[in-house]
Amino acid sequence: MRIVIALGGNALLQRGESPSAEAQQRNARIAAESIAALAQEHEVVVTHGNGPQVGLLANQAECDRIAWPLDVVGAESHGMIGYILARELHNALGSDRVASLLTQTEVDPNDSAFDHPEKFIGPTWDESRARALADERGWDIAPDGKGWRRVVAAPEPQRLLGMEAVRVLVEAGTLTICAGGGGVPVARDRAGRLYGIEAVVDKDLTAARLAEHLEADWLLMLTDVDGVYLNWGTLDAYRLKALLVTAVDPREYSAGSMGPKMEAARRAAQAGIRTGIGSLQDAAAIVAGRAGTRILPVGAH
Secondary structure, eight states: OEEEEEEOHHHHSOTTSOOOHHHHHHHHHHHHHHHHHHHTTSEEEEEEOOHHHHHHHHHHHHHTTOOOOHHHHHHHHHHHHHHHHHHHHHHHHTOSOEEEOOOEEEOOTTOGGGGSOOEEEEEEEOHHHHHHHHHHHTOEEEEETTEEEEEEOOOOOOEETTHHHHHHHHHTTOEEEOSGGGOEEEEEOTTSOEEEOSOOOOHHHHHHHHHHHTTOSEEEEEESSSSEEESTTSTTOEEEOEEEGGGOOGGGSOTTTHHHHHHHHHHHHHTTOEEEEEEGGGHHHHHHTSSSEEEEOTTOO
16 A cells, blocks of 8 residues: 655654754654554655744744745755654664655645734744744744744645655655655746745645645554544543544634644545544554544545
């Protein structure tokens, strides 16, 4: 089978965890061991989030008074995370057939998302600190759980560039890491030339498009929770084990967390791709139906 695995940025740098290299390397090692169990038997393509990391790198640039645009900071985070994952996957697999590629994702510069920034990036602050940073740096901010975070535009991914190269690598038996953080957002000018744009692209929606481009059998979205829950945050919460795509309504889930994953799952399942959502350590178990939540195409069992 061909499996696209999307790792959440919070799975590599969990909430409340120190944003150190050691913490991210430790989590990448856990991810690599889980992915390797599938890669021994299947074709695997890995993509990943970068919300915490891109925010931290943007903060560092601000502190150094270096005004790197957000697309360049995103590319920097993709290189950083891609390198760490590639190294740990090399160790877990005992193979050098691992490649990490930067991917450009084309978006529409007139996308309405630019008028309503909603995508969380970076660390969490208390409200007073967040408002002070927003005033100082011209950010948009919004509440996220018990804290506040920066929000930026997340336009719809229109086209992933370089997919033929990815397909060649995958068919040659290379575990390929690509489209990190949803890909580096680019747009075209009137002459058709690409330019970077100040935004991030939702990595789950990009993962669904990546799975469709590669005609994958499975899309796994691995995160810091063990599945999709109804009544989340209450005593009546329970994990959904499996549901058909016809029963999926992304509006029933939080727009800041599970909502985009359910929308990505809906799109993938409509394209005939089985989708699983669950914990980082449970990749193989989700495919086997022993863990997580599976969203299935019509007619699947």
